[in-house]
Amino acid sequence: MTTSHSPNDDSRWNAVLARDPGADGQFVYAVASTRVYCRPTCHSRRPHRRQVRFFRLPVEAEAGGYRACRRCHPREAEPAAARRVREARAYLDHHLDETVTLVRLGRAVGMSPYHLQRTFKQLTGMTPREYASGRRVERMKTQLKRGESVSRATYEAGFSSPSRAYDHTRRRLGMTPATYRDGGRGIVIRYTVVETGAGPLLVAGTDRGVCAVTLGNTTAALETELRREYPAAQIERADGALAEWTRAVVARAEGKDGARVPLDLRGTAFQRRVWDALQRISRGATRTYGEIARELGQPTAARAVAGACASNRVALVIPCHRVIREDGGLGGYRWGMEKKRQLLSREKA
Secondary structure (H helix, E strand, O other): OOOOOOHHHHHHHHHHHHHHHHOOOOOEEEEEEOOOOEOOOOOOOOHHHEEEEEEEEEEEEHHHOEEEEOOOOOOOOOOHHHHHHHHHHHHOOOOOOOOOHHHHHHHHHOHHHHHHHHHHHHHOOOOOHHHHHHHHHHHHHHHHHHHOOOOHHHHHHOOHHHHHHHHHHHHHHHOHHHHHHHOOOOOOOEEEEEEOOOEEEEEEEOOOOOEEEEOOOOOHHHHHHHHHHHHOOOEEEEEOOOOOHHHHHHHHHHHOOOOOOOHHHHOOOOHHHHHHHHHHOOOOOEHHHHHHHHOOOOOOHHHHHHHHHHHHEOOOEEEEEEEEHOOOOOOOOOOOOHHHHHHHHHOOO
16 A cells, blocks of 8 residues: 655654654654554664654544554653753753763763763753853853852852863853953944834844844844843944944845855854854745754754754844744744744745
């Protein structure tokens, strides 16, 4: 017997073949010959494609006469691998002032070091070591914002030395710890706000390039958001100085191709890889989170790709609105679903 497969079913089948953790909770698959349904990540023997049906929810599979797999327990809310990665993250959070080896971390959560490293990266887009480093930087940022000295914040965050803290925060923040503690003192950020079909649009930049492009409902709200991160930076409105960059961004808001603009962005190595991939999506086209993950050689990192999209501070220049869910749904958007829908509509027109 032959059956026709929809593009959605084909993408789901690819997720099953890849045992994609990002697909867990999105659907289950059922096997006609065994009358059993499973998670996409189930490690049971792969059935033949023509034996497989897909259901959005376990209850729908059961209504079709299938029973839950006893190996992957698809009715449970959280997969075992996701639970262990969550436990690993919590363990790292509580031991940031120590050097936690993969062997020690694996022993703490009941996984082999190799499997833990691979699963952790699949689900989060980073290794345990990269995760711990990022958490130390976040803790240091909190300490610095509270007014702590750089040396005290360094050790409170779990860094073993000031030099290591300097290297990490310089890469992540684009400035020294002392400059960040002072709220960006000494940094000059110029901005402008213009009206577009998608609403008020703020474009801000440093001497190095555009550092923020945000959409909002009011000029005041956009200005407040810009000042919140670096309250001591020299922030000034300069419409004329940003005219060329702004024209390029506005063109994108109107669904057209805009000129390239230099960027001054801070992010992890994985985020930068995602952002580069987004800039390769053609106007009028869309890609799924899973497709981006596979392009980067990490087919199970769809959720981490979504996280990188949410961290994008330069809307339109890095077109995260062109990334959608596997089922064709729009997914999330930092500036609201209606704005995402408008932008895609203009680009496809």
